[in-house]
Amino acid sequence: MRNVxxxxxCLSISVASSQSVRKYSNEFLNIGVDAASFxxxxxxxxxxxxxxxxxxxxxxxxxxxxxxxxLMHASYFANIANYDYLAGAMPLDNKSAVGFSVIRFGVDDxxxxxxxxxxxxxxxxxxxxxxxxxxxxxxxxxxxxxPLDGFSYGVNAKVIRRIIGDFATSWxxxxxxxxxxxxxxxWQFGAMARDITTTYNTWTINEDEFETIQDAVxxxxxxxxxxxxxxxxxxxxxxxxxxxxxxxxxxxxELDLNMRFAQTNxxxxxxxxxxxxxxxxxxxxxxxxxxxxxxGNFQNVEQFNGDSRxxxxxxxxxxFKYRGIHLDYAFTDIGDQSVALYSNVFSLKIDWSIFR
Numbered sequence: 001m002r003n004v005x006x007x008x009x010c011l012s013i014s015v016a017s018s019q020s021v022r023k024y025s026n027e028f029l030n031i032g033v034d035a036a037s038f039x040x041x042x043x044x045x046x047x048x049x050x051x052x053x054x055x056x057x058x059x060x061x062x063x064x065x066x067x068x069x070x071l072m073h074a075s076y077f078a079n080i081a082n083y084d085y086l087a088g089a090m091p092l093d094n095k096s097a098v099g100f101s102v103i104r105f106g107v108d109d110x111x112x113x114x115x116x117x118x119x120x121x122x123x124x125x126x127x128x129x130x131x132x133x134x135x136x137x138x139x140x141x142x143x144x145x146x147p148l149d150g151f152s153y154g155v156n157a158k159v160i161r162r163i164i165g166d167f168a169t170s171w172x173x174x175x176x177x178x179x180x181x182x183x184x185x186x187w188q189f190g191a192m193a194r195d196i197t198t199t200y201n202t203w204t205i206n207e208d209e210f211e212t213i214q215d216a217v218x219x220x221x222x223x224x225x226x227x228x229x230x231x232x233x234x235x236x237x238x239x240x241x242x243x244x245x246x247x248x249x250x251x252x253x254e255l256d257l258n259m260r261f262a263q264t265n266x267x268x269x270x271x272x273x274x275x276x277x278x279x280x281x282x283x284x285x286x287x288x289x290x291x292x293x294x295x296g297n298f299q300n301v302e303q304f305n306g307d308s309r310x311x312x313x314x315x316x317x318x319x320f321k322y323r324g325i326h327l328d329y330a331f332t333d334i335g336d337q338s339v340a341l342y343s344n345v346f347s348l349k350i351d352w353s354i355f356r
Contacts, residue, residue: 026160026199026201033085033101034072035319035329036328036347041313041314042056043238043255044057045192045256046239051064051070053089054154057180057192059143059179060180060190061089061141062143062152062154064089067089067351070085072084073085081106081107082106087101095144096143098142099140100140102137108130112130116128132165137159139158141156154178155176157175173200174194177193187240188240188242189240190240193233236256236258237256238255239255249285256296259275260274269300277296280315281294294314297311297313315332316330316331317331325349325350325354327346329344329346
């Protein structure tokens with residue numbers, strides 16, 4: 001019985017939204033990609049300059065010199081959920097580039113116990129089936145350098161597909177816009193506006209499956225959830241500075257501000273905008289070995305006694321680059337400082353020049 005109500009609850013949370021704007025929607029798209037970025041606490045909007053820029057700031061795609069592909073895998077919630085990412089990008093000419101990426105965040109092999117009890121009231125374990133709840137995002141990116149020296153812009157068009165077994169599915173559409181500016185003297189600025197037109201998701205609920213849930217719980221009279229949701233725009237702005245030490249070491253630092261246009265539990269929270277800062281650094285040795293660190297996701301976390309404390313999420317990462325192959329690792333939430341669970345993240349990036 002508890003499993004039935006749990007399934008009902010999860011289904012309602014996933015799709016109930018009415019046509020009003022939600023504070024949190026399509027949150028799997030806010031996790032991030034690329035272990036190198038995770039190691040810097042995702043403070044990369046001003047400096048991202050490879051295939052992963054399609055996610056962080058598509059204007060950075062103008063800096064790629066050759067075709068690139070990237071892959072990433074991470075597990076969340078004690079390996080219950082899997083997060084996977086695949087991306088590719090290529091320059092069109094010396095001023096423009098395109099990219100494509102796919103993200104999947106899913107929980108597989110969920111037990112469906114809605115039919116556990118047969119018509120005679122007997123428990124029959126053979127009636128248990130499995131289903132998956134998965135979110136997908138397909139993104140097409142285009143970037144181009146502006147006539148103004150140092151400026152570039154990028155645009156994402158994304159399609160979102162969400163599936164909850166045979167119970168419900170949805171389609172969503174949205175756009176992102178990014179800008180970068182190289183100011184000289186190793187100063188860089190960036191801004192990434194997500195869901196600039198708001199992202200609209202439409203759900204389709206399988207009413208036949210919904211009725212089987214209703215029938216499984218005598219007296220249950222839950223109404224069908226609403227079938228639309230709208231994702232508010234978000235803005236990430238960053239400023240970065242790179243230093244060179246003795247020609248062997250490069251030291252890159254970046255400070256980002258992540259903004260939501262709603263009142264949340266971010267460090268700075270108002271009715272108009274909520275802001276959470278993130279800071280990251282990267283030390284590179286002869287463009288071969290990298291050490292990264294950062295801290296972000298500052299949140300006001302309410303305690304059981306009613307008090308509030310500031311939670312944050314530190315991260316650490318290392319990277320290795322050799323002849324166009326980039327292998328990166330990140331460990332997030334060192335010391336369990338955040339309510340978010342830690343995760344080990346691995347990613348691989350390949351520069352197509354390795355095959356030439």
